[in-house]
Amino acid sequence: MLATTHHPFYLKATQLTPPEERMPQADEWRRKVEAYRETLTAAEPDVLVMVGADHFHQFFADNYPAFLIGKQPIYDATFYNEEREFSIPPFLLQGHEELSGFLLQGLLDRGFDMAVSHELKLDHSIICPIITTRPDADLPVVPIYTNIFAPPLPSPKRFWQLGRAIREVIDAWPSDLTVAAVGSGHLSLELGGPRQFGETGPDPVFDRQAIEWLSKGNIEAILENVTFESMSGAGNATHGFMDLILMMGIAGPIEASYVDDLDLFHTREMYMTWTPEQDGAVLA
Template identity: 30%
Template sequence: MAKVIGGVGTSHVPAIGAAVDGGKTQEPYWKPVFDGMQAARDWIARTKPDVCIVVYNDHASCFSLALTPTFALGVAERYQPHDEGYGPRPVPVVQGAPELSWHLAESLILDEFDITVVSEMTVDHGLTVPLSVLFGQPTSWPCQVIPLCVNVIQYPPPTGRRCLKLGQAIRKAIEAYPADVRVAVIGTGGLSHQLQGERAGLINAEFDNAWLDDFVAAPEQVAQKDHLELLREAGSEGLECVMWLVMRGALQAEVDVVHRFYHVPASNTAYGLLVLEDVAPPLHTTT
């Protein structure tokens, strides 16, 4: 039986990808950020997932305002990095897990989630930067990847409540998959930032850290925050944090925090990183 081995929440700041690609990770500005990622890399190297489900948003790359699915699940064998205007990132092609993807699609749709099934798609920095955060610069990604793209660009985006429930349905689907597959769920985006308008450059560290506290201990409470509160407190792009709730829903109610890291600034955003595992069941002893 397949199982969820843990979850990672990470910002997908495009400048992080540029720092990796340009060999700048040890420069004074970036070194604290990449040092803070090391424990997450150690965890992923130790746990060795077979598949990572990466929950991210497309930035008008593969999708546009002409076609904006709320939840789009990739079922392809491979995904090419998208050219976002300055050439594709020099990263490996993402290898898919089509059998598990189709199983997820069937299970989620029968659970009444209106999933858009995508047989051919490119992936932008929203997906490739989290892979670089966890795996560095390999010649090939060490696991298969299932892209799950969430609309947080065009109003109306899904609520945190819906994202949390989607994560719960994903766990149910994974545990019903008969093959012995170890799955990590990666929620991406956020935390507080705004890229345009009068509040461009907004970073709300107090809100971010309180949100991270509650995300771990009281996810149902975090999921109740509506769009207006998230926009007001975290900025227009801070709304991306709802994608972390898909990851949180795929885990048990009680989790262990393997690693937590928060840093300001990373480019013009706040950078957040969490690694979570289900609380281990108690050992049974005999008397």
């Protein structure tokens, strides 16, 4: 199971900008991402369950599902504004309808009333982790979208519970295929606010604590300390941290096998992998 932040400028900053014009951290950033990628490559997955969130491209405050799963043969990806602003190329990703359907029914059976889409287009919350962990985009995906943007939001505890349920369902999938779960979210993050362009993320204390909690599998500390209000205080887009809680839920309350991070000028990037003992169809 892999959890990562998703910085939409990664490709542009490290590869598409001429070397003499790149940010000072570009080479280190690329080295860290490529090292992190090896934790997925080594697992030799057959299918990727991808956790992310729609950035108001197709869901809005008037109709934003709490949790949604895609179920279709092909996913079109990358919206025009992402191509224009971030230089993220368009993608076509193969879906895995069998696993989507099995997850959907299994989560319904476990008390999660998932929305389902047969016309889902993916944005950079899914594509950025594809670029950083599987740039060949050669594996079928099952996308799961969460509401981290349009209050009222599900609670951190609910994200944790959904992660645990996803793990149960994948473990029960009667298949020989190896499933990897890759999810992206945020640490402290400010978008359009006064703390957006600081030398670090808007709340370095939260960032250090969050990485420590996740890396140690300390769900008790997370549920005791992380609330809607505390995340708002750390930055107006920090609620994406709940997708990282969901990923720890899939892994379970265990220590991470790989942890790395990088301070950029307005955010801290984080890369984490959990490698639980294989059980059924699930891998790390």
